[in-house]
Amino acid sequence: xxxxxxxxxxxxxxxxxxxxxxxxxxxxxxxxxxxxxxxxxxxxxxxxxxxxxxxxxxxxxxxxxxxxxxxxxxxxxxxxxxxxxxxxxxxxxxxxxxxxxxxxxxxxxxxxxxxxxxxxx
Amino acid sequence: xxxxxxxxxxxxxxxxxxxxxxxxxxxxxxxxxxxxxxxxxxxxxxxxxxxxxxxxxxxxxxxxxxxxxxxxxxxxxxxxxxxxxxxxxxxxxxxxxxxxxxxxxx
Numbered sequence: 201x202x203x204x205x206x207x208x209x210x211x212x213x214x215x216x217x218x219x220x221x222x223x224x225x226x227x228x229x230x231x232x233x234x235x236x237x238x239x240x241x242x243x244x245x246x247x248x249x250x251x252x253x254x255x256x257x258x259x260x261x262x263x264x265x266x267x268x269x270x271x272x273x274x275x276x277x278x279x280x281x282x283x284x285x286x287x288x289x290x291x292x293x294x295x296x297x298x299x300x301x302x303x304x305x306x307x308x309x310x311x312x313x314x315x316x317x318x319x320x321x
Numbered sequence: 322x323x324x325x326x327x328x329x330x331x332x333x334x335x336x337x338x339x340x341x342x343x344x345x346x347x348x349x350x351x352x353x354x355x356x357x358x359x360x361x362x363x364x365x366x367x368x369x370x371x372x373x374x375x376x377x378x379x380x381x382x383x384x385x386x387x388x389x390x391x392x393x394x395x396x397x398x399x400x401x402x403x404x405x406x407x408x409x410x411x412x413x414x415x416x417x418x419x420x421x422x423x424x425x426x427x
Contacts, residue, residue, distance in 0.1 A: 235416065237364075245356070245364065245407050247416035259414045262322065295363060304414055307354050307369040314363060 202226035204296055204312035211318045212286050219282040220315045222296030229277035230254050233299040235308050236270065236281045238292040248294070250305050251279065286319045293317075323412035325419035332425045339395040341422045343408030346389065353391035354409045355384055357402075358421075364407065368393060400426050 207221040222234060236248035249260030251270040258270045269282045279296055294315045297308035325345045333339040343353060355368035366375050368384035371391060381396045391410075395402055403426045408419040 237416075237418075244405075244421040245358075245409075245418040247409075247418060250414075250416065261415060297364075300369075305411060305416070306352070307366055307375075308356070308364070308409070308416075309366055309375070311363040311365070 202298065202310050204298060204310060206294075206296060206312040206315045209316040209318070211320065214287055214319055214321055216286050216319075217282060217284040218286060218317050219280055220294050220296075220317065222279045222281075222312055224277045224279070224298065227298070229272075230274060232309070233301045233305050234270075234272065234279040235297045235299045235305065236268075237295045237297060237308070237311075239295070239314075240289070240292040243292075246292075248281065248283075250299060252301065253279070254301075283317075286317075288319050291317065291319045323410070323415070323417045325408055325410060325417055327406075327408060327419035327422045329420070330423045330425065332427050333395075333398045334427045335400060336397055339398045339402070339424055341393040341395075341406050341408075341424065343391045343393070343419050344389050345410060345417075348391055348410060349386050349388045351410045351412065353384065353386050355382075355391075355393045356407045356409065357404045358407065359404045367406075395424070398424075398426060402426065 205223045235250045251258045271280045296312045298310040300306040352370045356364040358364040371386040372384045
């Protein structure tokens with residue numbers, strides 16, 4: 201069955217960087233994109249970005265685009281999200297999600313369990 | 322940027338129909354997606370492309386969209402449907418979520 205396994209919780213200082221991984225299995229990795237979504241404690245969902253596993257094309261939220269890098273390793277069917285210059289308001293649960301692609305990204309089909317990132321001095 | 326507006330909360334009695342709306346500029350020209358998030362769990366896609374149900378989602382979930390408003394309808398609501406519901410749309414290849422609606426079964 202389809203699995204999205206995310207890396208473990210992270211605690212970072214303000215100004216540091218974090219890299220979260222999402223290892224997938226149970227489907228053809230390059231046939232679907234990967235989206236990243238975060239959820240601050242007690243808050244709603246906020247889209248972080250999306251990457252095409254087929255050609256590496258990315259797009260990210262305007263307010264994060266200067267600090268976020270999305271990559272994939274097709275040899276291990278793993279996606280990565282790196283967020284730099286961390287601030288306290290980056291504290292959130294970060295989800296990866298298998299995303300259908302019909303020319304452009306479409307539905308977020310299958311979500312990972314989330315990775316807690318805590319930014320604190 | 323693109324804004325999607327949902328009511329913060331909706332209440333319904335078990336067995337009744339719950340309706341959750343999502344409004345955005347020209348939303349009817351885009352596809353709307355709906356996600357259910359139960360407490361402590363990851364979101365689950367319940368409606369895609371306005372009105373289609375993924376396999377495994379009960380038939381009581383339905384969706385529609387017209388003009389500036391998309392609607393998620395849960396017919397014959399059950400206690401297990403108590404959750405937060407988020408609408409989502411793509412605008413200029415960026416995804417935007419509504420603020421979420423907490424559905425409470427009375």
